Amino acid sequence: xxxxxxxxxxxxxxxxxxxxxxxxxxxxxxxxxxxxxxxxxxxxxxxxxxxxxxxxxxxxxxxxxxxxxxxxxxxxxxxxxxxxxxxxxxxxxxxxxxxxxxxxxxxxxxxxxxxxxxxxxxxxxxxxxxxxxxxxxxxxxxxxxxxxxxxxxxxxxxxxxxxxxxxxxxxxxxxxxxxxxxxxxxxxxxxxxxxxxxxxxxxxxxxxxxxxxxxxxxxxxxxxxxxxxxxxxxxxxxxxxxxxxxxxxxxxxxxxxxxxxxxxxxxxxxxxxxxxxxxxxxxxxxxxxxxxxxxxxxxxxxxxxxxxxxxxxxxxxxxxxxxxxxxxxxxxxxxxxxxxxxxxxxxxxxxxxxxxxxxxxxxxxxxxxxxxxxxxxxxxxxxxxxxxxxxxxxxxxxxxxxxxxxxxxxxxxxxxxxxxxxxxxxxxxxxxxxxxxxxxxxxxxxxxxxxxxxxxxxxxxxxxxxxxxxxxxxxxxxxxxxxxxxxxxxxxxxx
Amino acid sequence: xxxxxxxxxxxxxxxxxxxxxxxxxxxxxxxxxxxxxxxxxxxxxxxxxxxxxxxxxxxxxxxxxxxxxxxxxxxxxxxxxxxxxxxxxxxxxxxxxxxxxxxxxxxxxxxxxxxxxxxxxxxxxxxxxxxxxxxxxxxx
Numbered sequence: 001x002x003x004x005x006x007x008x009x010x011x012x013x014x015x016x017x018x019x020x021x022x023x024x025x026x027x028x029x030x031x032x033x034x035x036x037x038x039x040x041x042x043x044x045x046x047x048x049x050x051x052x053x054x055x056x057x058x059x060x061x062x063x064x065x066x067x068x069x070x071x072x073x074x075x076x077x078x079x080x081x082x083x084x085x086x087x088x089x090x091x092x093x094x095x096x097x098x099x100x101x102x103x104x105x106x107x108x109x110x111x112x113x114x115x116x117x118x119x120x121x122x123x124x125x126x127x128x129x130x131x132x133x134x135x136x137x138x139x140x141x142x143x144x145x146x147x148x149x150x151x152x153x154x155x156x157x158x159x160x161x162x163x164x165x166x167x168x169x170x171x172x173x174x175x176x177x178x179x180x181x182x183x184x185x186x187x188x189x190x191x192x193x194x195x196x197x198x199x200x201x202x203x204x205x206x207x208x209x210x211x212x213x214x215x216x217x218x219x220x221x222x223x224x225x226x227x228x229x230x231x232x233x234x235x236x237x238x239x240x241x242x243x244x245x246x247x248x249x250x251x252x253x254x255x256x257x258x259x260x261x262x263x264x265x266x267x268x269x270x271x272x273x274x275x276x277x278x279x280x281x282x283x284x285x286x287x288x289x290x291x292x293x294x295x296x297x298x299x300x301x302x303x304x305x306x307x308x309x310x311x312x313x314x315x316x317x318x319x320x321x322x323x324x325x326x327x328x329x330x331x332x333x334x335x336x337x338x339x340x341x342x343x344x345x346x347x348x349x350x351x352x353x354x355x356x357x358x359x360x361x362x363x364x365x366x367x368x369x370x371x372x373x374x375x376x377x378x379x380x381x382x383x384x385x386x387x388x389x390x391x392x393x394x395x396x397x398x399x400x401x402x403x404x405x406x407x408x409x410x411x412x413x414x415x416x417x418x419x420x421x422x423x424x425x426x427x428x429x430x431x432x433x434x435x436x437x438x439x440x441x442x443x444x445x446x447x448x449x450x451x452x453x454x455x456x457x458x459x460x461x462x463x464x465x466x467x468x469x470x471x472x473x474x475x476x477x478x479x480x481x482x483x484x485x486x487x488x489x490x491x492x493x494x495x
Numbered sequence: 496x497x498x499x500x501x502x503x504x505x506x507x508x509x510x511x512x513x514x515x516x517x518x519x520x521x522x523x524x525x526x527x528x529x530x531x532x533x534x535x536x537x538x539x540x541x542x543x544x545x546x547x548x549x550x551x552x553x554x555x556x557x558x559x560x561x562x563x564x565x566x567x568x569x570x571x572x573x574x575x576x577x578x579x580x581x582x583x584x585x586x587x588x589x590x591x592x593x594x595x596x597x598x599x600x601x602x603x604x605x606x607x608x609x610x611x612x613x614x615x616x617x618x619x620x621x622x623x624x625x626x627x628x629x630x631x632x633x634x635x
Contacts, residue, residue: 004582004588011575011578011579014571014575015572015579018567018568018571021564063588064590
């Protein structure tokens with residue numbers, strides 16, 4: 001069965017989605033099937049990561065058609081790493097989801113909700129696993145359409161508007177991606193990523209290929225919420241149901257970043273992207289602005305969910321900054337941050353989900369004094385918040401450390417200084433939440449609340465503990481990220 | 496409806512033809528333009544015409560919204576079943592060659608099978624979409 005793992009990675013979730021839809025009458029059972037599916041997906045992701053840990057790649061021919069004619073699934077260190085992130089987050093968020101979803105989603109729609117969640121999950125896994133450019137577009141649409149439905153199920157009616165905004169921006173993004181892929185197909189007659197990479201050098205000096213690169217870069221940047229194309233993100237994450245925010249914030253933008261990396265490094269190649277087209281000078285200013293401006297906006301937010309959403313845009317800036325440094329170390333720091341930010345932000349949004357569960361909302365006024373009554377939830381928020389800031393002994397510190405090193409090695413000390421300064425801004429917005437929850441008196445009309453139930457607390461703490469574990473014992477994520485960077489660069493590095 | 500004799504007679508003539516044409520596109524899709532997606536849409540279009548003339552309730556007596564739901568899920572499952580069948584018979588996912596001893600027959604069998612799945616799902620989803628637009632005022 002192991003030779004089928006690449007197909008199973010996507011197909012399990014894709015097949016479970018209609019089954020869960022049919023179980024709409026039985027919400028508990030629908031949840032159970034979804035949980036088992038996500039755990040199975042996670043197990044497959046782990047097995048795939050182990051298979052490619054030695055720097056090899058796993059191939060799978062869909063339908064038995066040999067590439068480049070058929071669709072090929074190809075897993076190397078880079079996408080196995082992203083698969084692990086998606087698998088891990090979905091596996092941890094599902095135990096959390098049951099109580100949270102029962103409260104936030106009408107009972108007669110829970111099965112449909114989980115069905116959409118599985119489709120979004122399968123779409124993201126598919127984007128990551130496939131080595132076919134058109135397939136990437138199709139899976140982007142699967143995950144995006146399912147995400148729009150998930151976001152629109154938020155309790156606040158503004159969720160529908162946020163979802164519509166995301167729909168418009170997301171559709172523009174994927175359309176640009178499709179136009180770019182179309183141009184590549186016109187010039188080379190192939191859609192297989194490896195085959196594209198082999199055929200592009202012949203035609204690389206044409207306007208069509210440069211336009212294709214621009215379309216793909218802009219389209220994917222819309223999907224990964226690169227500043228200033230991030231406008232859909234704060235509303236979408238802010239108004240979505242808690243569980244959806246956790247899942248999408250930890251996976252959706254990461255997968256888009258992976259696609260950008262795949263096109264920039266594997267398809268177009270380092271020479272074309274960074275030497276001929278000077279990607280550095282496009283990405284770096286946007287990354288730096290994307291770190292500073294959303295961080296500053298986050299400081300002035302009154303809703304914790306929106307505050308964290310703006311922080312997500314800033315964190316995307318860090319990842320893009322690492323890529324823009326155009327060095328192996330910068331790339332590795334970015335790839336490492338995919339994981340570290342995923343667990344950190346998922347832990348934070350889960351803590352917020354606990355607060356929403358008990359308090360009904362998370363404006364700073366409403367969570368005032370919450371720490372006294374929900375000590376464990378707020379403790380998790382503080383620990384994960386420290387990781388977001390990048391305090392030593394947390395996962396966030398490890399990536400900031402490598403990013404700093406990469407910036408200094410590139411001789412860019414102003415960038416390094418800016419990195420440290422923006423960590424202080426992160427400290428300010430996290431502090432505003434802590435100050436409200438710990439040091440302010442609860443509002444007079446506050447409801448009497450208890451600590452969040454264990455079903456929510458345990459998954460929250462699993463991820464929170466991971467931010468510490470992978471901050472202290474960073475060997476595993478670092479070696480996996482190095483492996484991923486080598487797979488993208490195509491040559492072994494001396495780290 | 497009894498007053499519009501022209502519409503009644505014409506629809507009575509045309510709806511069966513639309514339905515049969517849907518099946519033709521479905522099963523001839525392998526040799527000529529068409530396939531499951533188009534067939535599903537055409538099939539659902541017949542019900543749209545029927546609803547416009549005879550009302551939503553009459554249409555939902557023929558295919559209730561629940562059945563449309565089940566139809567759309569069943570199509571995906573049929574598609575996946577063909578995929579897994581290939582996997583269980585020592586082929587790759589969606590490999591049709593291994594389904595039957597004769598290679599050519601197997602390819603035909605496989606493609607018709609998954610296209611039937613596509614057709615069912617598209618018809619189910621198109622009907623569900625139409626029902627939920629047409630029946631908005633009833634639920635909430």
